[in-house]
Amino acid sequence: MEKDAALLPVTIVDSLDSHDGAVPSTTSVWKKFIGGNDRLSAENETKRAMQSRHLMMIAIGGTIGTGIFLSAGSAIALAGPGSALLSYFVVGVFVYCVVITLGEMSTMFPVSGAFSVFGTRFVSPALGFTLASELTAAAIILQYWAPQVQAWEWALAIIVPVFLLQLIHVRVYGESEYWFALIKVLMILLFIFVGLIYDWGGVKGHPGPGLSNFQSGQAFIGGFQNFAQTFVYAFYSFGGVELVAVAAGESAEPHKTVPRAIKATFFRIVLFYILTILTIGLCINWQDPTLISAAYNSDVTASPLTVVFQRAGFGAAVHVVNAVLLTAVLSATNSCFYASSRMLLSLARSGQAPRIFGWVTSRGVPVPALLMALAVSFVSFLTTIWGEGIVFTWLLNLTGISALLVWGSIGLISLRFRMAYRAQGRSLSDLPYTQPFFPLLPIGVIVLATLMFIAEGYSAVEEQPFEAKNVAAAYIGVALYIVLYIGYTLYERFGLGIRQYFVPLLEVDLQTDAVWKPGEGATFRDQGQREGEEDVVVPATLRWQSRLFSVAKHVF
Numbered sequence: 001m002e003k004d005a006a007l008l009p010v011t012i013v014d015s016l017d018s019h020d021g022a023v024p025s026t027t028s029v030w031k032k033f034i035g036g037n038d039r040l041s042a043e044n045e046t047k048r049a050m051q052s053r054h055l056m057m058i059a060i061g062g063t064i065g066t067g068i069f070l071s072a073g074s075a076i077a078l079a080g081p082g083s084a085l086l087s088y089f090v091v092g093v094f095v096y097c098v099v100i101t102l103g104e105m106s107t108m109f110p111v112s113g114a115f116s117v118f119g120t121r122f123v124s125p126a127l128g129f130t131l132a133s134e135l136t137a138a139a140i141i142l143q144y145w146a147p148q149v150q151a152w153e154w155a156l157a158i159i160v161p162v163f164l165l166q167l168i169h170v171r172v173y174g175e176s177e178y179w180f181a182l183i184k185v186l187m188i189l190l191f192i193f194v195g196l197i198y199d200w201g202g203v204k205g206h207p208g209p210g211l212s213n214f215q216s217g218q219a220f221i222g223g224f225q226n227f228a229q230t231f232v233y234a235f236y237s238f239g240g241v242e243l244v245a246v247a248a249g250e251s252a253e254p255h256k257t258v259p260r261a262i263k264a265t266f267f268r269i270v271l272f273y274i275l276t277i278l279t280i281g282l283c284i285n286w287q288d289p290t291l292i293s294a295a296y297n298s299d300v301t302a303s304p305l306t307v308v309f310q311r312a313g314f315g316a317a318v319h320v321v322n323a324v325l326l327t328a329v330l331s332a333t334n335s336c337f338y339a340s341s342r343m344l345l346s347l348a349r350s351g352q353a354p355r356i357f358g359w360v361t362s363r364g365v366p367v368p369a370l371l372m373a374l375a376v377s378f379v380s381f382l383t384t385i386w387g388e389g390i391v392f393t394w395l396l397n398l399t400g401i402s403a404l405l406v407w408g409s410i411g412l413i414s415l416r417f418r419m420a421y422r423a424q425g426r427s428l429s430d431l432p433y434t435q436p437f438f439p440l441l442p443i444g445v446i447v448l449a450t451l452m453f454i455a456e457g458y459s460a461v462e463e464q465p466f467e468a469k470n471v472a473a474a475y476i477g478v479a480l481y482i483v484l485y486i487g488y489t490l491y492e493r494f495g496l497g498i499r500q501y502f503v504p505l506l507e508v509d510l511q512t513d514a515v516w517k518p519g520e521g522a523t524f525r526d527q528g529q530r531e532g533e534e535d536v537v538v539p540a541t542l543r544w545q546s547r548l549f550s551v552a553k554h555v556f
Contacts, residue, residue: 050250052257054174056264057181058247058335064184064272067237069325073280073291073304075233079226081281082219087227088277091234092269094448095241097441098407101414102245103262107432109513110258112249112342162333163374166341169363170250173338180331187324188272191305195279198312206313213285221286225462228455232474235400237273240332241265242406246339250364255432255515262433280304283311336377341369352488401456401477408449414442420508430518453478 050058075084165172201208213219220227244261248254283304284291290307303325309317345366348358357369418438421428428434435441460474492498511517 050174054178055251055257055261057178075230076281076286077291079230080219080221080286083227084230085277087230088234088273095238096266097445098410099265100435101442102410104433104435106245106248107255107258110248110254111513166337180327183327192275192279194312195283195308199282203312225459228459231452232400235403239403259433283308337373340373341366344369405481411442411445420505423505
């Protein structure tokens, strides 16, 4: 796919080598490891090496992290199981709308920078810079908390090997994330199965609570204020769902695989979050001290999953949950390195970050961007030395609100994309995937993001006794967002002499990185359908079985 250099300002720089040609055999082992048989250069591109199964599991792995294993119970302890369930459902619907609107753009323009690139291209360079910087900072610290608050040595033992794996090839990231996600999925399914059986009294010698935790006014505790405070836990837990769009830039057939992952997202949200929160709420009373201990003390023995297994008669469950939690941390670290490095790469290639971060090896690995992510990750886990509970709260708010701001911005980007598409006379038939009910979904995303942001601030202000630090913690992500946006806008105005704040609709680039040219959409879509029909011919007597298998395939 040819790229318009005028529209995508990538500065070609000299290689790290002072000579031309391949790296000689006398080069260091480290140089060979990170650079393959070619030199590290800004001319290299990332590789489209991830398969459909990788992308599907990344969609799952991005939404199942340490949040569901440790901090989900805190939402129940704060506002009751009914409020937590409603909060996760509202945020789940919100996130699903975000994925749909983002998916429409990422299938047409599968680039590693995803919404950062879209923000720069469809709205303004300042927005693209802000989104990439916001996610880069949040992704590096997102979900690093759980294991390292007790021993920084374990953090080092996790971060360094995962970093080295990232240096090999993007396929290694896809393959490792596939197996990490599979382990987490099996664990969640087993938990829901065992938890519901225990709650219904199906375990001999272990009477279940039934619906008692939802009765006698225990479902909703603390009114609207406490309900609003549960949103940050949901934001934290759902953070990473946008990884599908980031990974689309390195997927072999994004116009086919991304829509499949998007369509299955809703089922995963219902299965892995709504049912998990429901199971925890049914099995553990909101006043149980273990719900708070798991999140703030990173105590796996107090994890809601561990507690339910133990009360159901599985005494050794703590070891199993601890092992699965380790895979969740590995997966989170893996995804954080991937997302933050690709965002930093997109910033560098659009001239919004030092150009060294735009260098990529012949294997398609952005080594300088990964090294930067590694350096910042060391700073983030060293904060565990000071005030565990305090820092946890601040990190939770930073990552949660950062995710909300990014998701709300995606709604605005989607509106601008469609406006530019219509202004330039493009046909919707050229889009590999079209979001339904436009413009309701992006408008709904913006409205819901605004309302949830206000609710979060309201709960912090109304909390008794009033503490300014709680308000500051609630808005720390917003402060970072505003500083980044205004700072880059001023840099553009006074440093680069650019005075327009938004990209004119007729000047929006709808050609660079597009999967096909205008007018080719229907042709390629028909060709893909014919290939699918030729690959799978289902007898009439087995069609109902095929439908069931199709549903199961999308869910799992």
